[in-house]
Amino acid sequence: MAYEGINLEYDKILEVVKLLHNKYGELVPQIKGLHDRVNLLVEDGLVFKQSSEVIRETYDKFNTSLNLAVEGIEGFSKMFDNIKTNAEKFDSDLKEAILNPKS
Template sequence: MASDANINIDYATIEATAGTMGTKLSDIATELTELKTTVEGLLQNGLVFEQASEALKEAYEFFTTQMETSANNIGEYAKLFQEISTELQNSDSDMANDIRSSLEQSRAEAAEANA
């Protein structure tokens, strides 16, 4: 438990960052598709070996799969940031409502005691 912890939450920045990540994910996916097509063309027509071509294709397919997985993780982080933002906003609202409810109850009890 940290006794000197500070909390600073900028919901707009969280949402903007998540949005940027989503946009970049789309850009990356498009680029990966274009690169895959380009490399496949190269390996079919411009860089053909009797034995090594198949190995090059397999290696590039593996690389592409790894890049797609990494790109998908960007989307997962964006989603996580949005969920954190929503949960924190809900928690803040819940705390405020609980505090106000407790305050109203204390005021009512004080008024009753003074009556």
């Protein structure tokens, strides 16, 4: 739903925070497992005198990109969680300032 102004639904934010964090936790070991399998393959199973090392290096670069992307997922999880936490604090501080104005 579109709002003109600010609308924060903490439950929805927390749901996405948890989803992103959980997927991050699932993806990290999967990516590592794939990397390990490719390394094993080019050592035993797909061995070429000249190109096996190039295949390994190319996959290593790809793997680095994957890891950076997955780190981005965790980064968004933390960012959304920080937004929620800071918004809750701001709301609480604002209430306190209204109820107890300082002269």
